[in-house]
Amino acid sequence: MIEFGSATAVPVTILTGFLGAGKTTLLNRILTGNHGLRVAVLVNDFGSINVDADLVVGVEDDVMSLANGCVCCSIRDDLIETVEEVLQRPERPEYILLEASGVSDPSSIAMTFTDQRFRDTIRLDSIMCLVDAEQVFAAPEQMELKLRQIAFSDMVILNKVDLVERETVQKVHDWLKSRFRRYRLVEAVDADVPLDILLSVGRFAAEQLDAEVPDHHEHGPGCGCLEHDHTHGHADGHDHAAHFSTTMLRSDRPVPLAGLREAIKRLPGEVYRVKGFVYSEEDPDHRIVVQVVGKRIDIASDEPWGERAPETRLVAIGAPGAVSEDMLEAVFLEPA
Numbered sequence: 001m002i003e004f005g006s007a008t009a010v011p012v013t014i015l016t017g018f019l020g021a022g023k024t025t026l027l028n029r030i031l032t033g034n035h036g037l038r039v040a041v042l043v044n045d046f047g048s049i050n051v052d053a054d055l056v057v058g059v060e061d062d063v064m065s066l067a068n069g070c071v072c073c074s075i076r077d078d079l080i081e082t083v084e085e086v087l088q089r090p091e092r093p094e095y096i097l098l099e100a101s102g103v104s105d106p107s108s109i110a111m112t113f114t115d116q117r118f119r120d121t122i123r124l125d126s127i128m129c130l131v132d133a134e135q136v137f138a139a140p141e142q143m144e145l146k147l148r149q150i151a152f153s154d155m156v157i158l159n160k161v162d163l164v165e166r167e168t169v170q171k172v173h174d175w176l177k178s179r180f181r182r183y184r185l186v187e188a189v190d191a192d193v194p195l196d197i198l199l200s201v202g203r204f205a206a207e208q209l210d211a212e213v214p215d216h217h218e219h220g221p222g223c224g225c226l227e228h229d230h231t232h233g234h235a236d237g238h239d240h241a242a243h244f245s246t247t248m249l250r251s252d253r254p255v256p257l258a259g260l261r262e263a264i265k266r267l268p269g270e271v272y273r274v275k276g277f278v279y280s281e282e283d284p285d286h287r288i289v290v291q292v293v294g295k296r297i298d299i300a301s302d303e304p305w306g307e308r309a310p311e312t313r314l315v316a317i318g319a320p321g322a323v324s325e326d327m328l329e330a331v332f333l334e335p336a
């Protein structure tokens with residue numbers, strides 16, 4: 001095992017991967033697994049409401065929500081503060097899990113954890129990248145970010161292989177092989193991978209932060225493509241706001257579920273992700289979880305609202321200008 005700093009340093013695992021790839025699913029799997037560790041969970045949502053923290057099971061009190069920005073850049077200081085706070089708890093955690101936002105660059109996050117300030121208290125154990133086998137080639141305009149997320153990880157979990165044919169899985173393997181000299185990969189359904197390849201693996205090596213990010217262009221030189229600016233989206237000086245926008249919807253009025261799926265299908269293709277809860281007329285006692293990843297839509301009845309006031313609370317993430325509040329209102333509040 002690779003040790004950094006003190007032997008009593010708390011191990012940290014970073015879960016990265018593009019929007020909707022299965023990070024929360026993996027987080028829940030780890031948390032409900034049989035590891036016997038006192039785990040502190042940090043969840044970062046790019047939008048100003050943190051939906052993910054509400055989707056994490058079982059450890060509600062120990063989920064720290066980092067919303068309204070990305071821990072790799074705009075709210076990096078919040079990450080540092082939260083980690084420092086967690087480390088000062090009387091019952092110090094034995095492990096820290098960070099679910100990064102789907103738009104984040106893991107190399108910048110790793111640099112936070114390997115910073116001098118955490119030399120004796122934190123040991124970065126692993127960066128795991130979830131890749132959605134069904135959607136990996138969707139949103140080609142985001143390919144550079146997807147490649148960065150893979151390049152700086154020490155393990156790729158090729159998730160959702162249940163949604164694709166074997167040929168597609170092979171295509172993803174070939175694509176990775178053509179771009180990365182070395183990578184570790186495990187295939188999964190619902191991020192179901194053995195705990196012993198997830199926690200305390202000591203896989204992270206500082207050299208992985210020097211990884212070269214492969215060219216994401218399929219086109220050859222002279223293709224006329226204007227997008228050969230290899231600075232955008234990079235750790236130094238990147239700007240998520242230039243590549244992503246997030247829109248929120250909240251309402252305390254129950255809405256009909258009939259027609260919702262059809263209405264969601266009308267959202268433009270540049271809306272990469274919608275997630276959250278719907279307060280429905282049909283099932284007002286239970287929250288309805290809505291998950292949209294690319295063209296895939298899941299609408300499912302979930303736990304009772306309980307003490308919480310029922311409300312529709314959704315976040316949509318897309319290309320800049322792809323989605324407006326009016327659009328979300330039309331789709332989710334008047335779907336019929």
Ligand SMILES: Nc1nc2c(ncn2[C@@H]2O[C@H](COP(=O)(O)OP(=O)(O)OP(=O)(O)O)[C@@H](O)[C@H]2O)c(=O)[nH]1
Nearest residue numbers: 019020021022023024025102159160189190191291
């Ligand atoms: N069919 C199938 N669905 C999956 C699998 N893994 C996750 N999902 C579903 O994919 C959707 C997105 O999963 P999440 O775990 O929320 O993805 P995420 O990466 O945390 O999403 P963001 O935080 O928004 O980036 C949910 O509806 C999951 O239930 C899988 O292997 N197969």
